[in-house]
Amino acid sequence: MPAVRMYRALTRLYPRDFRARYRDDLVQHFADLVDDHGVRVAWTRTAIDLIVTVPRYRLEVIMNERHGTVTLAVAITLLAGGGLLSVPAGIYPGIVLLPLAGVLAIGQRSALARGRLQPDLLRVPPRRPYLLRRRAPHSKGHGRVVGSPA
Amino acid sequence: MAASDPHAFLPLPQAQFHVLVALTEGERHGYAIMQAVESSSDGVVRMGPATLYGTLKRLVDSGLAEETAHRPADDDERRRYYRLTGLGRRVCAAEADRLAGLVRIARKNLRPGLA
Numbered sequence: 001m002p003a004v005r006m007y008r009a010l011t012r013l014y015p016r017d018f019r020a021r022y023r024d025d026l027v028q029h030f031a032d033l034v035d036d037h038g039v040r041v042a043w044t045r046t047a048i049d050l051i052v053t054v055p056r057y058r059l060e061v062i063m064n065e066r067h068g069t070v071t072l073a074v075a076i077t078l079l080a081g082g083g084l085l086s087v088p089a090g091i092y093p094g095i096v097l098l099p100l101a102g103v104l105a106i107g108q109r110s111a112l113a114r115g116r117l118q119p120d121l122l123r124v125p126p127r128r129p130y131l132l133r134r135r136a137p138h139s140k141g142h143g144r145v146v147g148s149p150a
Numbered sequence: 151m152a153a154s155d156p157h158a159f160l161p162l163p164q165a166q167f168h169v170l171v172a173l174t175e176g177e178r179h180g181y182a183i184m185q186a187v188e189s190s191s192d193g194v195v196r197m198g199p200a201t202l203y204g205t206l207k208r209l210v211d212s213g214l215a216e217e218t219a220h221r222p223a224d225d226d227e228r229r230r231y232y233r234l235t236g237l238g239r240r241v242c243a244a245e246a247d248r249l250a251g252l253v254r255i256a257r258k259n260l261r262p263g264l265a
Contacts, residue, residue, distance in 0.1 A: 014200065022203040025180050025230060029199040032181045049198020057204060 003039045004031050007046060013054045015061045055103075063107050076101045154237060156244040159212070165205045168195055170214065170234065170242040177218050179229040180206065206232060214238035 007030045011023050033042035062072070079101035086094025162170070172178060172186035183206075184197050197205070209215040215238050218231045234242070 018200075018204070018207070021207065022200075024228065025203055026199045028229065029181050029184070029202070033199075045196060045198055049200050053198070053200035053204060057200070 001031070001034065003034055003042065010050060013050070015057050017061075018057055059103065059107050062104070072104065076104050079104065156237065156240040159214070159241045160245055160248055162241065162245045163205075164195075165197060165201060166209060166214075167242070167245050168197075169202070169205050169209060170238055170245075173215060173232060173234045174239070174242060177220065177231045177233040179231050181229075183232070209238065214241055 004027060008023070008027045011019055011026050014023075030042060030046055033045065037045075079097045083095055083097030083101060086092065086097065168187045168191070169183055171190065172183045175186065178186065180199075180202055184202050187195050187197055206215065210217065210232070213235055215232050216235050218233050220231060
């Protein structure tokens with residue numbers, strides 16, 4: 001079915017981990033939608049879903065613990081700077097970089113609040129090796145204790 | 151606060167709560183969960199495929215739901231079925247109590263004579 005094949009291709013837009021885990025389920029779900037409601041309704045629902053979830057899940061990958069706050073701050077500054085400079089340079093579509101920087105900044109702030117990111121100042125390797133322990137499995141949060149090896 | 155404390159998960163995002171409520175009725179695969187959510191909300195809540203599976207991923211990763219090994223003989227064996235964990239059931243109940251409390255307060259404040 002062409003619609004299902006097209007949706008399968010579009011699932012490549014999702015982050016690799018999510019795709020690896022749920023691609024077949026997503027495609028099956030879309031095929032069920034087509035069977036039950038027809039191609040038009042299936043696409044209407046799924047297009048909105050794609051528009052909302054692709055940037056969101058991509059952003060979550062950027063916000064994961066592998067990225068330090070300094071890296072993100074540099075990215076936000078570059079995006080905001082590029083957006084601001086695009087106006088005097090006459091590249092008006094470049095203004096979209098500003099809201100993108102805003103979204104990234106808000107995401108970074110909420111990731112910090114949820115403890116998924118650690119401020120880089122706290123990433124200094126600890127002097128005492130006994131601090132290099134994994135978090136207890138029952139503790140809340142993701143990832144390891146600050147300074148633990150990758 | 152330990153992660154096994156149901157109140158540590160509150161307030162639950164709306165999508166997660168809807169999925170947990172759908173799973174209180176038994177094991178379901180993704181599409182059946184979507185149908186249950188849509189039906190129980192009278193069509194108001196419609197979850198797209200990625201929203202649903204993103205929500206399921208969060209629930210499974212946080213230990214509120216789990217995949218089952220069980221596959222009904224009359225269904226496509228490629229489908230994955232999900233069910234609530236004990237923690238998921240407690241979290242769902244705690245969120246329902248929280249929302250009920252909010253509704254009670256709202257009704258009391260909006261219509262003092264009827265509370």
